[in-house]
Amino acid sequence: MTHSLNRMTARKKAVWCMLLLVSLISCATTPKEAPFSWKVTFFSLGAKVQFRTEAPVQRLRAFNANGVRVAQLDFPVPPRQMESLYFEWHAGETYRFEATASTGSINVQEIAAPRSYTQGNLEIAIPYGAAEQSDMKNASESEQKALVLDGSEMTATVLVTNGNVPTTFDLKLCLPPMLTIVHLPTDWKSEVIDQETCLSTTGRLGIASEVWYHELVLRADEGNRTDDQEISGTVHFTTDNGQTWEQQTRVQLQMATIPEIAERLSIESIEMPTDAMGTVDSKQREDTLYYARPLFGWLGTSQTNAYEPITYQTVQLRNMGEETIHVVVSSINTDTKRGETIPFLAPPATANGGTHQSVAFASLPGGMVTEVPLPIYFHPMYIEQGKPEQAIPGEYARDITVKVWGSDATILREKRPLHLIVPNQQALLISLLAIICSSIGFAVVLRFHERIFARFTTKQIIVIALFGTTIFVGVMVPSTLFLNLIRAVLGPFSVLLTGLINETLYYALLTALLIYISGAPEDATRHDSRGSGVILLVSAVRLLLSGVTFGLFTPMAIVYTGTSVLLLETGFLFVRGRNILAWAVVLGLCDAIAVYVDLQLSILFYRLFYANWYIVLRILIEGFAYTFIGVLLGAKLGRGLWRVAD
Secondary structure, eight states, X not given: OHHHHHHHHHHHHHHHHHHHHHHXXXXXXXXXXOOOOEXXXXXXXXXXXXXXXXXXXXXXXXXXXXXXXXXXXXXXXXXXXXEEEEOXXXXXXXXXXXXXXXXXXXXXXXXXXXXXXXXXXXEEEOTTOEXXXXXXXXXXXXXXEEEEETTOEEEEEXXXXXXXXXXXXXXXXXXXXXXXXXXXXXXXXXXXXTTEEEEEEEXXXXXXXXXXXXXXXEEEOTTOOOSSEXXXXXXXXXXXXXXXXXXXXXXXXXXEOHHHHHHHEEEEEEEEXXXXXXXXXXXXXXXXXXXXOOSSGGGOOOOOXXXXXXXXXXXXXXXXXXXXXXXXXXXXXXXXXXXXXXXXXXXXXXXXXXXXXXXEEEEEOTTEEEEEEEEEOOOSEEEETTEEEEOOOEEEEEEEEEEETTOOOEEEEEEEEEEEEOOOHHHHHHHHHHHHHHHHHHHHHHHSHHHHHHTSOHHHHHHXXXXXXXXXXXXXXXXXXXXXXXXXXXXXXXHHHHHIIIIIIHHXXXXXXXHHHHOOTTOTTSOOGGGTTHHXXXXXXXXXXXXXXXXXXXXXXXXXXXXXXXXXXXXXXXXXXXXXXXXXXXXXXXXXXXXXXXXXXXXXXXXXXXXXXXXXXXXXXXXXXHHHHHHHHHHHHHHHHHHHHO
């Protein structure tokens, strides 16, 4: 009995220990929510929510006294320090605000709307950059940081925003000694107090949310880089019934030079072509514009809208500092050799002051990458020295520069290529001629096929079919089966190997067959018209077997075969009674032309792009040289067959 009680007690202790351990583990693994503080204040168009630090908030919602949601904001990324909820509120009504954290917890504040809202606002905008830092303790005060270029001249904008009742305001600004006034509006007064230049003016705001602003032109003294320099501003509002209040703002000034600002900025990437939102068009070739010029000049060129960009380029800028920096991003298209501006790639003369530049203004928040799209214009027809000219395809350059707003100094610069490509009209013309010639050739063959076959005996037709099959097995089968593997290993130089099979072996067998049918070149007694049509029949057998076996019976294959037969038959017609060297030269030239036609067909039908050296390599080596060698090798085999046949 005692042992049983001891065992039960031990089990209970073990269970309690396990429960305690599980609870401790769960407490240890439960993520703690980062504390954040937030404050809600009403303004004329809704409510502003201020966060002291970066808050892990996913959603903000506002509800009226009846529990009806009146506003909501969702944040895929952490919210800014100041967010606004826009809704129409009623004086004296209590509203509930919910902030949903990333962990799912909800923080709630219930705030009564003011019975008489009369607050206004004061802002001082510095052009080079500012990062707002609001004071959570006093909603009537705000503080900013601003960058000021050393020795630069700038325009500061002072904005006073009214509340919801007519007011009269008295504004006072105090400038530090580092700033000198260049231009002051006429209704402002200036006085020096404790080495600070204090400016004052008055104004009247007659309607709700009315904005009053003035611009002050200031200059930052070069070399004066003392700390604790700030612009302070105070505005006193007075309503018609005598109610008064004030708003204050301070702008802490941080002096910086162009090199210092340049260290904070970098160009992450430059994409082209993109749309106006910066989305890359992956279907288009990078850094390329396509210009669909007509085949014949007398057809004219369709003019595009001069004021509508043909595409965009997007510059991604990274600001590695903390302050927002305002920049001017520009791009100009120039000639790569002379550096001159290209008139048909420039914005309209009425845009951007006729500077031939595409310009965009951007604010770069600290620690973020900002996309800046720049338009690219294109004019197929343009006026040069009073005469209409046509755009010229070629290689051009895009000169992209980044300047700090208010300064002419360039802090970032990059050059990127711009390819203006015209669709290959030569390929279209050559392919069109090849299609026409092939069609005519096939029509002639169908019309006179009985006469063609009547030139040959049954034995010769059997021999032609046998050679056609041999060419298919010895040339087409290895080439088709191993072509992709050879290309993968040798790349564009694979033609040096495949040409030995496709051209040398093929023309060796074809030459042997021609000599067997029509006789050796040096024997003038047997040259008759029976040699004409041999190339046609061999090519027909080769094409039919390829189509049935490998499915290569395509329109391009038909056009290429028809063109090749037409060229070779015509060339053989002129050299049939000459020596073997003439055969090799003429058939080599005919095959070189056929290879050129094959390349143009590939460019047209498959939109392929070939380097010039690759085209020359195929025409000279695969087209002419290997054919020349094949004819010479086939002559020896053909003479032997011819003697045996005799």
